[in-house]
Every structure is written in structure tokens, then in C-alpha cells.
Amino acid sequence: IKRIAICTGGGDAPGLNAVIRAVVIAAANRGWECYGIRDGFNGILFPERYPEGGVFRLTRDKVRGIGHLGGTILGTTNKGNPLHFPIQMPDGTTRDVDRSDEILEFFAMKQLDALVSIGGDGSLTIANALHQKGLRVIGVPKTIDNDLDKTYTTFGFDSAVSFATECLDRLHSTAESHQRVMVVEVMGRYAGWIALHAGISGSAHAILIPEIPFDLDKVAEKIRARDQEGRMYSIVVVAEGAEPAHGERSVIAEAEIGHAERLGGIGERVAKRLAEHTGKETRVVVLGHLLRGGSPTSFDRLAAMRFGTAAVRGLDEGKTGVMVALAFPNVDYVALSEVAGRMKAVPLDSDTLQTGRDIGISFGD
Ligand code: F6P
Numbered sequence: 385i386k387r388i389a390i391c392t393g394g395g396d397a398p399g400l401n402a403v404i405r406a407v408v409i410a411a412a413n414r415g416w417e418c419y420g421i422r423d424g425f426n427g428i429l430f431p432e433r434y435p436e437g438g439v440f441r442l443t444r445d446k447v448r449g450i451g452h453l454g455g456t457i458l459g460t461t462n463k464g465n466p467l468h469f470p471i472q473m474p475d476g477t478t479r480d481v482d483r484s485d486e487i488l489e490f491f492a493m494k495q496l497d498a499l500v501s502i503g504g505d506g507s508l509t510i511a512n513a514l515h516q517k518g519l520r521v522i523g524v525p526k527t528i529d530n531d532l533d534k535t536y537t538t539f540g541f542d543s544a545v546s547f548a549t550e551c552l553d554r555l556h557s558t559a560e561s562h563q564r565v566m567v568v569e570v571m572g573r574y575a576g577w578i579a580l581h582a583g584i585s586g587s588a589h590a591i592l593i594p595e596i597p598f599d600l601d602k603v604a605e606k607i608r609a610r611d612q613e614g615r616m617y618s619i620v621v622v623a624e625g626a627e628p629a630h631g632e633r634s635v636i637a638e639a640e641i642g643h644a645e646r647l648g649g650i651g652e653r654v655a656k657r658l659a660e661h662t663g664k665e666t667r668v669v670v671l672g673h674l675l676r677g678g679s680p681t682s683f684d685r686l687a688a689m690r691f692g693t694a695a696v697r698g699l700d701e702g703k704t705g706v707m708v709a710l711a712f713p714n715v716d717y718v719a720l721s722e723v724a725g726r727m728k729a730v731p732l733d734s735d736t737l738q739t740g741r742d743i744g745i746s747f748g749d
Pocket residue numbers: 395462504527528529571572573624647676
């Protein structure tokens with residue numbers, strides 16, 4: 385190997401820059417050159433958008449001092465999946481085309497030997513397709529949602545959970561002072577990891593996650609029981625993908641790109657219904673994209689650096705078509721085909737869930 389490229393795709397997560405830095409330094413120490421692709425694969429697919437180069441050299445200097453910064457110096461996008469690229473037909477209809485060959489041609493033309501693809505489910509599915517077409521690829525698991533299979537955790541998750549926990553800590557005093565119910569909506573797509581971990585760490589009284597369809601009567605019961613004990617406030621954490629056992633779904637609209645549904649709005653509805661059920665004053669806080677910003681925690685920084693260097697070591701050892709994974713306590717490699725397109729939900733027998741139940745948290749079931 386002489387030259388490798390790195391790309392970051394999908395929603396950003398704290399720790400992306402730490403991975404980039406680790407890859408660049410570990411590669412440079414082997415005498416390899418590194419290149420960064422801008423905005424997912426847009427730097428290759430739309431060179432005209434980047435007068436200064438859609439793909440650029442990443443030297444040690446370029447990654448100096450970025451390890452603790454949120455976001456990604458490469459840029460990212462949720463749009464422009466090269467496998468399903470929407471093009472406008474002359475008759476006004478749109479058709480999906482597969483532009484992945486253009487990426488392979490670019491790698492061949494620029495004599496790039498391998499790709500490190502840092503991303504979630506979508507990016508790793510693309511990485512797997514590129515691998516199947518013959519590109520040497522290693523994936524790095526990124527997402528605040530922690531919904532990737534075959535890895536103990538993704539980087540970004542711990543930072544999101546830590547921030548959400550801090551927010552919950554802050555909400556206790558204002559909720560108690562006003563004797564209110566505070567409903568806190570957190571991201572997580574179709575999994576309840578962030579809600580569960582932050583909810584337990586931040587001493588929530590009810591946690592609603594997609595894995596357990598909820599009944600608001602049960603949550604209202606919990607709130608009333610607290611009131612009777614003289615604890616006149618309650619904190620309810622709701623994952624954006626949580627769904628009532630009966631009634632409206634939380635998905636409110638399709639994103640224009642069509643490959644993902646836009647989630648949200650469930651916190652607002654839960655707060656309204658709980659106010660009706662309990663007669664208590666209720667407020668909603670949507671943490672949303674705040675969970676994706678800021679510095680990575682030390683856990684995520686270290687995970688990111690371990691993943692980045694393991695990606696380079698893996699390439700050096702001839703690995704391809706794999707994702708770096710955390711097989712606690714060590715880093716391991718798993719086939720991309722075992723990860724792509726598979727979502728990891730909170731297992732209903734998880735001891736974390738049981739921990740919540742044992743300390744009396746309501747899951748609305
Ligand atoms: O997957 C990360 C995530 O932050 C989800 O938790 C959330 O549903 C989604 O991305 C939001 O994506 P965006 O607003 O960037 O389209």
C-alpha cells in the first residue's frame with residue numbers, strides 16, 4: 385500500500401476528526417500517503433463543486449490539533465448515495481442509477497490502493513458494495529445512535545449519552561421547583577440506546593424506546609405514584625423512534641431523499657397527552673442535533689483512535705471488506721456483509737434495561 389483515501393458519510397458524530405487524525409498519522413508512519421474525500425463521495429462524484437479539489441492530500445499538518453473537535457474536517461452528507469443516485473429523466477420522472485463504478489475508476493486513475501470509510505449503516509452498506517466490486521475497503525463504525533451490529537459500541541454514542549445525561553441533570557431542579565413533568569426527546573433513529581443509557585444515568589422516571597411500545601396510562605400511573613409519595617415532578621425520556629402500543633406512529637414525514645424517514649415530534653405528543661392524563665404542567669425539550677455536536681468524550685476519542693489505527697493495521701495486514709469493531713476490551717474485525725443493512729436494537733433481555741426496571745423506571749409497558 386502506498387496511498388489510501390478516507391471518507392466520512394452520514395450524520396456527523398463526535399470522534400470523526402479523531403479517527404481521521406489517527407488514520408493519517410498511522411498511515412504516515414508506514415510511509416503511506418493519505419487523501420481526504422470531501423462530503424461523503426461528493427468530492428469524487430461532483431468535482432466541479434470543488435474548485436480547490438474534491439479529494440485532497442491529508443498531511444500530518446492538516447490533522448494537527450483536530451482530535452478533540454466535533455464534526456469532520458472532510459465534511460459529510462446524508463444525500464448522494466452513489467448506489468442509488470437519483471437522476472432526472474427527460475420525461476420529468478426520476479430514476480436511480482448506480483454511480484459506484486465512477487468511484488472505482490477514480491481510485492484506479494489516482495492509484496489509490498484502499499479506502500477507509502467512516503460511517504453508519506448507510507456508509508457501510510456502500511463500503512460493502514465497493515468491496516464486492518473489488519475495492520480494498522475497511523469500515524469504521526460511527527453513529528451517536530449505537531445501532532450498528534457486531535460492535536460493542538460505535539464512537540459518538542458515549543458523547544451523545546454524556547451530553548444528554550448532563551441535560552437531564554439540569555432538568556431535575558427546574559422540574560422539581562415547578563412541580564412539572566419534563567419530557568425530553570432524544571435522537572437514536574429506530575433504536576433506544578441513547579434514551580436508555582442517558583435516561584438511567586440521568587435518573588429519569590420513565591423511558592420510552594422503540595423496542596418497547598408504550599402505553600401512556602402506565603407512564604401517567606408512575607407520575608401519579610410519585611406525586612403521592614410527595615415527589616411532585618417527573619422526568620420522561622422519549623427516543624425519537626418510540627411508538628405507542630396503540631395509536632399514531634412517530635414518523636411524521638419522508639425525507640426528500642427517500643432512503644430514510646425523518647423522525648421526530650413524538651416528545652411533543654407525549655407531553656401533550658401526559659398533561660391531559662395527569663393534569664400536571666408539562667414541558668418538552670428536544671435535544672436533537674445538540675447530541676451530535678461538541679467534543680468527543682475521552683471514551684469516544686480513545687475508541688476513535690483505536691478504530692483509526694486498527695483500520696490502518698488491518699489494511700497493512702491485507703484485510704479488506706471488514707469493519708473495525710469493539711469486541712470489548714479489544715478491537716477486532718468483522719465482515720462488512722454482516723453489518724451492512726442490519727440494525728442493532730436494544731435487546732429486551734439486556735441487563736441495562738433490567739437495571740432500569742429494578743430501580744423502578746417505567747418503560748410504559
Ligand atoms: O443517525 C444519526 C442521527 O442523528 C439520528 O439520530 C437522527 O434521526 C438523524 O441522524 C437525523 O439526521 P439529519 O437531521 O442529519 O438528517
